[in-house]
Each structure stands twice: as structure tokens, then as C-alpha cells.
Amino acid sequence: MKEDDKNPKQPNPENPYKTLDLKLTKVKDWAAGIPAVQASISDLIEDKTVARGGKALFKMNQMGGFDCPSCAWPDPDDERSPLGEYCENGVKALAEEATTKKVTPEFFKENSVYALSQLTDYEIGKKGRLTDPLYLPKNGTHYEAISWDAAFQKIADSLNELDSPNEAIFYTSGRTSNEASFLYQLFAKEFGTNNMPDCSNMCHETSGTALRPTIGIGKGTVKLEDFYDTDLIVIIGQNPGTNAPRMMSALEKGKKNGAKIIAINPLPEAGLMGFKNPQEIKGIIGNPVKLADLYLPVKINGDMALLKALEMLLLDYEKKNPGKILDQQFIHEKTTGFEAYLKQFDNYNFDQFVEESGVPKEAIQQAAEMLAFKNRIIVCWGMGITQQHNGVDLVKEILNILLLKGSIGKAGAGVCPVRGHSNVQGNRTMLIDEKPTQEQLDRLQNYFGFNPPREKGYDVVHAIKAMHNEKAKVLFCMGGNFLSATPDTTYTTEALRKLNLTVSVSTKLNRTHLIHGKESLILPTLSRSDMDIVNGELQIITTENSMGVVQDSKGVLKAVSDNLINETQIVCRMAMATLGDKSVVDWNKYHNDYDAVRDAIEQCIPGFENYNVRARQKGGFYLPNAARDGKFNTKQFGDRVPFTLTTTPVNQLAADEYLMATTRTHDQFNTTIYGLDDRYRGIKNERRVIFMNEKDIEKEGFKNGDKVDLFNYDDGIERIAPLFIIVAYPIPEKNTVTYFPETNVLVSVNNVVKESNMPASKYVKIKIKKHEESIYERIKS
Ligand SMILES: Nc1nc2c(c(=O)[nH]1)N[C@H]1C(S)=C(S)[C@@H](COP(=O)(O)OP(=O)(O)OC[C@H]3O[C@@H](n4cnc5c(=O)[nH]c(N)nc54)[C@H](O)[C@@H]3O)O[C@H]1N2
Numbered sequence: 001m002k003e004d005d006k007n008p009k010q011p012n013p014e015n016p017y018k019t020l021d022l023k024l025t026k027v028k029d030w031a032a033g034i035p036a037v038q039a040s041i042s043d044l045i046e047d048k049t050v051a052r053g054g055k056a057l058f059k060m061n062q063m064g065g066f067d068c069p070s071c072a073w074p075d076p077d078d079e080r081s082p083l084g085e086y087c088e089n090g091v092k093a094l095a096e097e098a099t100t101k102k103v104t105p106e107f108f109k110e111n112s113v114y115a116l117s118q119l120t121d122y123e124i125g126k127k128g129r130l131t132d133p134l135y136l137p138k139n140g141t142h143y144e145a146i147s148w149d150a151a152f153q154k155i156a157d158s159l160n161e162l163d164s165p166n167e168a169i170f171y172t173s174g175r176t177s178n179e180a181s182f183l184y185q186l187f188a189k190e191f192g193t194n195n196m197p198d199c200s201n202m203c204h205e206t207s208g209t210a211l212r213p214t215i216g217i218g219k220g221t222v223k224l225e226d227f228y229d230t231d232l233i234v235i236i237g238q239n240p241g242t243n244a245p246r247m248m249s250a251l252e253k254g255k256k257n258g259a260k261i262i263a264i265n266p267l268p269e270a271g272l273m274g275f276k277n278p279q280e281i282k283g284i285i286g287n288p289v290k291l292a293d294l295y296l297p298v299k300i301n302g303d304m305a306l307l308k309a310l311e312m313l314l315l316d317y318e319k320k321n322p323g324k325i326l327d328q329q330f331i332h333e334k335t336t337g338f339e340a341y342l343k344q345f346d347n348y349n350f351d352q353f354v355e356e357s358g359v360p361k362e363a364i365q366q367a368a369e370m371l372a373f374k375n376r377i378i379v380c381w382g383m384g385i386t387q388q389h390n391g392v393d394l395v396k397e398i399l400n401i402l403l404l405k406g407s408i409g410k411a412g413a414g415v416c417p418v419r420g421h422s423n424v425q426g427n428r429t430m431l432i433d434e435k436p437t438q439e440q441l442d443r444l445q446n447y448f449g450f451n452p453p454r455e456k457g458y459d460v461v462h463a464i465k466a467m468h469n470e471k472a473k474v475l476f477c478m479g480g481n482f483l484s485a486t487p488d489t490t491y492t493t494e495a496l497r498k499l500n501l502t503v504s505v506s507t508k509l510n511r512t513h514l515i516h517g518k519e520s521l522i523l524p525t526l527s528r529s530d531m532d533i534v535n536g537e538l539q540i541i542t543t544e545n546s547m548g549v550v551q552d553s554k555g556v557l558k559a560v561s562d563n564l565i566n567e568t569q570i571v572c573r574m575a576m577a578t579l580g581d582k583s584v585v586d587w588n589k590y591h592n593d594y595d596a597v598r599d600a601i602e603q604c605i606p607g608f609e610n611y612n613v614r615a616r617q618k619g620g621f622y623l624p625n626a627a628r629d630g631k632f633n634t635k636q637f638g639d640r641v642p643f644t645l646t647t648t649p650v651n652q653l654a655a656d657e658y659l660m661a662t663t664r665t666h667d668q669f670n671t672t673i674y675g676l677d678d679r680y681r682g683i684k685n686e687r688r689v690i691f692m693n694e695k696d697i698e699k700e701g702f703k704n705g706d707k708v709d710l711f712n713y714d715d716g717i718e719r720i721a722p723l724f725i726i727v728a729y730p731i732p733e734k735n736t737v738t739y740f741p742e743t744n745v746l747v748s749v750n751n752v753v754k755e756s757n758m759p760a761s762k763y764v765k766i767k768i769k770k771h772e773e774s775i776y777e778r779i780k781s
């Protein structure tokens with residue numbers, strides 16, 4: 001036994017504070033191409049998974065193959081690239097899953113929870129795939145093997161001894177199949193709670209909150225083919241080169257057909273500027289294609305001022321070219337609130353908006369001109385918008401512009417919130433939602449015959465607070481990495497440690513397993529690329545992509561362990577153990593039969609008619625989306641879409657205060673750290689960096705490469721993230737960017753987006769001070 005194990009200390013909730021050996025390389029102005037191909041292949045080689053991974057690669061995103069576990073970007077409906085429909089980051093995601101390394105019960109005998117917590121997330125992830133269910137007893141220092149039956153009995157006992165079902169919380173990440181998701185929410189509701197926070201609560205909740213009451217559906221309205229034939233694509237607050245690389249092929253195709261692109265981002269992201277298509281020979285050797293025709297370097301949270309400045313110019317152009325700029329017919333027939341919307345501009349000051357946006361006036365004029373004289377416009381957005389404190393208003397303002405132009409509900413035009421996890425949209429369609437509608441609940445009640453709870457449950461932020469207040473006692477996580485993905489790491493750690501039981505259904509080890517309740521379980525499961533064999537037969541599961549296409553996915557790899565069961569079976573066995581004879585649902589049937597689950601989905605959720613047949617059709621099927629066809633329907637506004645009056649935020653910062661946006665490197669999938677580089681931004685071998693404007697560096701008396709500590713003081717509490725290296729970067733003054741999860745410790749649990757209650761992780765006020773060794777003592781105290 002090692003020394004640490006005899007005197008267990010508190011496991012470390014954060015990455016150990018150490019810097020590596022930062023090397024700066026050139027900031028790239030184009031993405032993909034040869035380096036991308038090389039990088040992907042080296043990922044497979046490093047994991048010694050070439051044979052397994054290589055074989056799997058050719059099945060990824062192919063019809064009859066499996067859905068890439070990385071992002072939610074759709075596959076082409078018709079032809080798919082024979083070279084494979086994958087991207088560099090899809091390969092990395094696959095390499096993570098296909099690895100032959102294993103973390104077995106033996107491994108946990110040798111490694112205490114405390115010792116594992118001293119590793120970085122990168123090191124933890126590289127340990128390999130989980131092979132067996134594991135249990136950490138009260139005051140235990142090491143996870144130990146447990147049988148599946150005993151594990152389910154422990155969960156059942158903990159759930160059944162609660163005073164109320166609402167003391168349990170059921171979290172979901174976004175990879176779970178439609179089938180497992182449907183059963184999971186069904187179980188939570190039959191058990192008696194709507195406490196179903198999910199990763200959407202940190203991701204696109206803001207988009208849904210803005211779109212549902214305005215256009216009648218909380219999803220995007222465009223199809224992939226709309227990108228191929230459109231006039232203008234605006235990409236705001238999203239980094240496609242890293243986070244949705246296959247989107248770049250769609251952008252390239254759109255450009256070839258004449259579309260223009262405007263990119264709005266505080267950082268000149270490589271994937272917005274240029275592109276070489278690694279799926280085409282000429283893309284590998286040729287010059288990069290220029291992507292953005294116009295780049296607007298907006299300040300963090302300067303988007304509202306920018307959008308309003310653009311609207312002022314559009315209205316001005318319309319005055320000068322009556323009937324030529326705005327779609328008066330669309331405004332007249334399909335919208336409401338136009339008069340009031342127009343009136344607000346009387347009080348607006350254009351120059352002030354320009355100033356607040358941070359974008360040069362000429363560039364704004366150029367953008368307005370592009371918008372003015374184009375008719376089919378698509379606006380794509382990501383976390384740069386949804387994770388702002390006024391994100392809901394920002395999405396509504398984007399919609400205002402599209403309404404002016406009549407650019408929604410017709411071909412080549414519309415809204416495109418680019419989803420994150422590969423099945424996050426499907427999870428919601430399957431009713432994983434802390435606020436299900438009464439209609440949805442009625443349908444479940446009619447079909448299954450139990451009374452589902454009717455009151456709202458906890459979202460992510462409310463869940464953390466409920467755990468902290470000891471109102472919740474059990475946390476069950478279907479995938480994900482709750483601790484590291486959520487804000488306010490110290491507060492969330494305290495919250496998790498108060499629980500009676502934490503359960504994680506996982507493919508890989510992560511930090512949430514190490515920051516646990518009084519007892520803890522890890523339940524290993526199959527990943528997307530694994531063969532899912534039930535009763536001797538290879539199964540398909542289904543997922544829904546960012547554009548509402550539902551299709552099948554069939555794994556190709558042999559599971560790393562015979563002791564893995566799929567997520568559907570985990571839910572069914574948990575339900576049988578917990579609910580026993582009280583249940584009115586035939587869990588045993590669903591345990592053995594995905595088709596039966598799909599039949600039930602068909603009965604309970606509109607749009608899934610003939611599910612079992614259509615799921616197996618080539619390319620799957622589109623879910624209905626009335627807004628896409630120009631039919632809007634909301635309770636409040638009927639068949640019209642409202643113009644929304646929004647306010648412009650005042651971003652007052654003290655002299656020594658900066659705004660920080662937390663973001664992803666090119667080498668991570670959320671909390672899974674593939675590698676330590678951020679190639680496109682010129683960073684090698686370091687994650688603890690802070691991007692700053694050169695003038696700010698100078699003003700503070702720092703130098704490029706200096707070590708600093710970061711502080712946040714929201715709610716009157718000092719939050720510290722020690723030891724970051726300054727990197728001078730083309731970013732607006734007073735703005736900084738860092739990587740999550742390292743800086744989640746600085747994001748207050750109360751710093752949330754208005755209305756959607758998402759953590760505002762791209763709007764964090766910080767102070768930056770020279771690094772001092774004494775900081776570690778201060779953190780401990
Ligand atoms: N390889 C890979 N793919 C992924 C993921 C991953 O981690 N790795 N994550 C998946 C998930 S779950 C999601 S949600 C998506 C996330 O994909 P994205 O939405 O691209 O998310 P981020 O990289 O966090 O941030 C997007 C951009 O917002 C910009 N930004 C920051 N603040 C502002 C602002 O105030 N205004 C504007 N206009 N821009 C701003 C940042 O500079 C950054 O370029 O990707 C998915 N795909």
C-alpha cells in the first residue's frame with residue numbers, strides 16, 4: 001500500500017496546477033488539409049488502435065455504419081465521400097473509444113481515488129476503457145469490483161430510502177441513443193421526478209428558450225442542402241474548424257455556388273478564415289480556399305451592439321431604396337410587433353453601438369451592405385452566443401434580422417444553432433427535459449398508464465444548488481463528466497461530496513468518478529462504435545443530428561470486455577430493481593428488444609410514425625419542422641413570429657478587470673483531453689494559457705510568456721485559478737480567452753444566462769495578477 005492510501009487526503013477536484021513546456025507556433029489562417037490527416041492518423045497510432053480504428057473509420061458516418069460520436073453535424077443525405085465521412089476530430093473521438101487499453105478492477109486495486117486525482121484529465125483519459133462495474137464503499141479509498149446485480153440493488157436501495165423522488169437527480173450527457181434516452185426519462189418519471197438536468201443546460205438551452213416561443217420550435221430550421229444554395233452565411237460565436245469540421249465542407253460547397261460568408265468572433269479562428277478539404281486530393285495539396293469574405297472582430301459580448309448597428313444600417317438602406325432591402329410582404333404577413341420594433345431605433349445612437357461592438361465602422365458598413373442586398377441568409381451560432389448572460393436576447397436579435405429580410409422558412413435561409421454532442425438533440429426529442437410540457441406528459445400517461453410528475457425539475461445549475469443545500473441526495477449520471485463540465489468547481493465539489501450516492505454510466509474514467517458522494521458506483525457501458533449484441537443479434541440504435549435527421553447507427557468494434565452492457569439494459573435493470581412489482585412498464589421486454597422501444601417511442605412522440613422501418617432506410621428520415629416550411633405556431637403569437645425588443649448590455653469593467661471567455665482547444669472534446677496542443681491557435685504542449693491583447697499585456701506591465709494567477713470575485717467570494725501563461729494574441733482589448741475545464745473554477749454558479757439559466761461561461765469577469773508561489777496556500781485556506 002502506498003503512503004497516501006494509508007492517510008487518505010481529499011481527492012483533487014481540479015487538474016494539478018503545473019505548466020508543461022509551452023511552445024508557440026504560427027497562428028493558422030486556414031483549417032484541415034494535410035496536417036489534419038496526419039494528426040488524425042497519429043492519434044490512432046499512438047493508441048495502438050490502427051487496425052481496430054482504421055477499420056472502423058471507413059464505417060463512420062456511412063450508411064449502414066455508425067454515427068460519429070463527436071459532433072452533431074449532419075451527414076450528406078445523398079452521396080457520401082468514399083474516403084470516409086469523417087474529420088480529424090472525429091478520428092480522435094474514435095481513437096478514444098477504440099483504444100485497447102483497459103482500466104480493470106486490478107488497476108483500481110493499485111490506484112487509489114486520491115492517487116488518480118493527482119493526474120491531469122489528459123492522463124486520466126489515456127488510461128483506457130472501463131471494463132467492469134465498480135463500487136466505492138463509504139470511507140473507501142479504492143474502487144472495487146461489484147457484480148451488476150449488486151450494483152443495481154445498491155442504486156435501488158438508495159433511491160427507495162429517499163423521503164421524496166425529488167431527492168434524486170438524473171443527469172444526461174449527449175451521446176445516449178434515442179432508445180436509451182427514452183427509457184431513461186420514462187424511468188425517472190415513473191420513479192416520480194422531472195429532475196433531469198442535461199448537457200443542453202450548458203449548451204443550447206439558450207437557443208431553445210429563444211426559438212420555441214418565437215418560431216414555435218426550439219431547433220434550427222435549415223437542412224444541409226440549404227448551405228449549398230444560399231446567398232449569405234453568417235457564423236457568429238462558433239468555431240467550426242475545431243468543433244464541427246465537417247461543416248467546413250458544406251461552407252466550401254456553398255461558396256463554390258456563390259454564397260458569401262461573414263464571420264463574427266473575437267478570435268480570428270483558422271476554421272473561419274480558410275479551408276483545405278482533406279477529403280479531396282486537391283484539398284490536400286492545393287492552396288486553401290478563402291472562407292470568410294468578411295471577418296468582424298467583435299468584443300466579447302459586443303454582439304448585441306453589433307447586431308443593432310447592422311439593423312440601423314439596414315433600415316437606413318431601406319429608406320434610401322424603398323421596398324428593396326426589407327421583405328415587406330413577409331413582415332406584413334408573417335410577423336408581429338414591427339411598429340414597436342421600429343420605434344426603438346428613434347432612441348439609438350449608431351456611433352455608440354459601433355464603439356461598444358469593438359468592430360471598425362467600415363467593416364460594419366460592409367457587413368450591412370452584404371446583408372442588405374442578399375435575400376437568402378443563414379445564421380449559424382454556437383457557444384459564443386448561447387453562453388453570454390444575455391444569450392436569449394442575442395438569439396432573438398439574430399432572429400429580428402432574419403425577419404427583416406424574410407430569411408426564414410424558405411430554401412437557403414434560416415436559423416442554424418450548431419448543436420454540440422452527437423445526440424444531444426435526440427435526447428431532448430426523447431423527453432429528457434426538466435420541464436416537459438403537459439401534452440408530452442399526457443401522451444406518456446395515456447400509453448403507459450402511470451401518472452408522471454407534473455412539476456418542473458432541476459436543470460444543471462438548480463441541481464448543483466439542490467445538492468449543496470442537501471435537498472438532493474442521489475446523483476445518477478448517464479454519461480458525461482458532471483464535475484468538470486459544470487461551473488464553480490469548488491462549490492460543485494462541496495455539493496457532490498454531500499450526496500449519499502453518485503452513479504456514473506461511463507465509457508472512460510473521468511474526474512467526476514473521483515469527486516463522489518458517500519458511496520459511489522461506476523457502471524461501464526458500450527460506446528457508439530462498439531458492436532451492441534443483444535440475444536446474439538447485432539443491434540442498431542438511432543440518433544438525431546443537428547438538422548433533425550433521425551438515422552440508425554451500428555457499431556463495428558468488438559467490446560473491450562464481455563462484462564459491458566448497453567445503456568438501455570442499464571436503465572431497464574435499474575428500473576426493475578428499483579420499482580419491482582410497482583411498475584406498470586414492461587422493462588423486461590425493453591431490456592431485450594430495441595424494436596419494442598422504438599414502437600413505444602412511435603406511440604408517445606409525434607414524428608416517429610413507422611419508426612422501425614424508416615430508421616432502417618438509407619439516410620434515415622427528417623422529423624417534422626413546421627418553421628422550416630414557413631409555418632409558425634406559438635401559443636402567444638399564433639401563426640406570426642414576433643419581433644423582440646431587447647436591451648443592449650452595459651459592460652462596465654473596472655480598470656483592472658477583464659472579460660474572459662472559456663473555450664475549447666483543437667485537442668479536446670469537452671472534458672476529454674485528446675492532446676495538449678491547440679494547433680490552429682499556435683499553441684503546443686500547454687493548456688494553462690490566457691490569450692491577451694498586446695496592449696493590455698503592456699498596460700499591466702506583463703510580458704508575453706509571463707506566469708499569472710486569475711481571480712474572480714462574483715458574489716463577494718474570491719475564486720482563484722493559479723498559474724497561467726500569457727500568450728499575446730489578436731483579441732480585442734480587455735478581452736481574454738482560456739480553456740475549460742481548467743477555468744471553470746472561476747465561473748460562479750450564479751453567473752447565468754437570463755431565462756435559460758445556463759452558466760454564462762463566455763462572460764466571466766476576472767482579474768489577472770503576477771503569479772506568486774504563496775497563492776497555493778491561499779487556495780487551501
Ligand atoms: N472537436 C470537438 N468538437 C466538438 C466539441 C469539442 O469539445 N471538441 N464540443 C461539442 C459541443 S458539446 C459543442 S456545444 C460544440 C461547441 O462548439 P462552439 O460553439 O464552436 O464552442 P466554443 O469553442 O466553446 O466557442 C465558440 C466560439 O465562440 C467565440 N466567442 C467567445 N465569446 C464570444 C462573443 O462574445 N461573441 C462571439 N461572437 N463569439 C464569441 C470563441 O472565440 C469561439 O471561437 O462543439 C461540439 N463539437
Ligand SMILES: Nc1nc2c(c(=O)[nH]1)N[C@H]1C(S)=C(S)[C@@H](COP(=O)(O)OP(=O)(O)OC[C@H]3O[C@@H](n4cnc5c(=O)[nH]c(N)nc54)[C@H](O)[C@@H]3O)O[C@H]1N2
Binds near residue numbers: 508
Ligand atoms: N467553462 C465552460 N464549461 C463548459 C462549456 C464551455 O464552453 N465552457 N461547454 C459546456 C457544454 S457546451 C457542454 S455540452 C458540457 C459537456 O458536458 P458533459 O457532456 O457532461 O461532458 P463530456 O466531457 O462530453 O463527457 C465526457 C465523458 O462522457 C463519457 N462518455 C463518452 N461516451 C459515452 C457514451 O457513449 N456513453 C456513456 N454513458 N458515457 C460516455 C466518458 O466517460 C467521458 O469521460 O460542458 C459544458 N461546460
Ligand SMILES: [Mo]
Binds near residue numbers: 202420
Ligand atoms: Mo455542448
